[in-house]
Amino acid sequence: MKRTKIKDLLNGEEGEALVKGWVKTRRDSKGGFSFLEINDGSCLANIQVVIEHTLSDYSSIENQLMTGSCVSVRGKLVASEGKGQSMEVQATGIEVYGPAPADYPLQKKRHSFEFLREIAHLRPRTNTFGAIMRVRNRLAFSIHRFFQDKGFVYLNTPIVTTSDCEGAGEMFQVTTLDMSNPPRVDGAVDGAVNGKIDFSQDFFGEKTFLTVSGQLEGEIYAMALAEIYTFGPTFRAENSNTSRHLAEFWMVEPEMAFYDLDDNMDLAEEFIKFLLSDIMEHCAEDMEFFNKRIDTTILETLRNIIDNQFERLTYTEAIHQLQKATETFTYPVEWGFALQAEHERYLSEKVFKKPIIVFNYPEQIKSFYMKLNEGGETVRAMDVLLPNLGEIIGGSQREENYDVLLQRLRDKDLDPEEYWWYLDLRKFGSAPHSGFGLGFERLVQFVTGMENIRDVIPFPRTPKHAKF
RNA sequence: UCCGGUGUGGCGCAAUGGUAGCGCACUCGACUGUUAAUCGAGUUGUUAGAGGUUCGAGUCCUCUCACCGGAGCCA
Known part of the structure; x- marks a missing residue:
């Protein structure tokens, strides 16, 4: 007989069933039977198994049916007599694959996320991590779906690289x-x-x-296939110790020929809205769980983002907004200075109370490859900032003019020799193009309401930590 | 890396410089178509590590380590 997933059993019809999974908890009745809650990761809910103590061999396995044990249960799927669940399995046979001794670290209670990080090999068996990983999986899937539906080509850019292409931090x-x-x-x-x-x-x-980014290689293929996207691991050796940084993380980077900055912002907004509404539809049970146990406003927040237009304002307008704020900031607000976390938060959380896209940043504070605006003061860069999270997307229209790009490299003390192939793209059949990068874990973090990015990736890598 | 905080049974936490406690888990018992079951009893400690002050340190001081929060950097 084939195993049926618990997700399907809970929506199934009465009849013979074979369940395999891990025991979440057991409740004994003196009436001569026990209740076993079993989970197999197919969904958040457990299935209740009722075991009559008269079942053959029960006495020999009774002390193995503990929280954490892995079992196979054959039985009859029936409507439950008790409250709290619609269906349950009346066991006719039980096999213990692997018992879990009393020192099994996961107890039937809440654990701190700090503690769970120390047992990263067992934490996926908790409700929260099961839910996170199902949501993460669905988001990855719908990222591919979003781009595939638009005819973007999925591109694998190299993980080993020879140059610090962006000057973006330690490698x-x-x-x-x-x-x-x-x-x-x-x-x-x-x-x-x-x-x-x-x-x-x-x-x-x-x-x-x-x-540190597949962008430059992504541009190569966008100059041939027009619209591509990468989705792969990225590494930063920054000594960053925050709830929003990882040394190894996954990044999504679309790159599109013939897109200007407006097209780029349109795509970014459509992208985020698509992902959020997809997750609300396809991970409803897990999202209810997050809304109940992690962040009681998360569903409302996501709904608001889906339903409302992102606020778009130039860097210059952002500076004006900040300058007329009654709030006092730790860092100075002055045109030409980078926006600090406190500034971004003020704008997205206090002024607009929704996602904002800041664009046209001063040339001096942005990368060499961003397209220079007329006048040369600003570049066509854009950041998508989410309330409570901060930057989730950073992107720009790329400089497609050979001479301007060459000058930009020199101005930023970069060696044009090392960028010869990047310059070649502007020499042979150059085209206006744009792209952006989205931090995948930050997306998962935002969607689930989890406070620490280390809890939305299976095995977090941070300074002084590469266990498992 | 900087600032602040924390480190105590398996887990979550308490303890004016003076006998290290509580809840959960665990063990035993009672009760029950149970729902993080409930009730009673019991077991569990090199108080992160090293040094120092003191008659006496979980508590005060110094250093180290780890973790958490914030900042910087960014996605």
């Missing part, structure tokens, strides 16, 4: 050299620490790193 170095005695340029060996390390002898023949 993880990748090497196969012997760290205790690396080869030196001057041929010196043991002890000669003055000679520079000879990376020509490294695996790739030069210094290599883990990618």
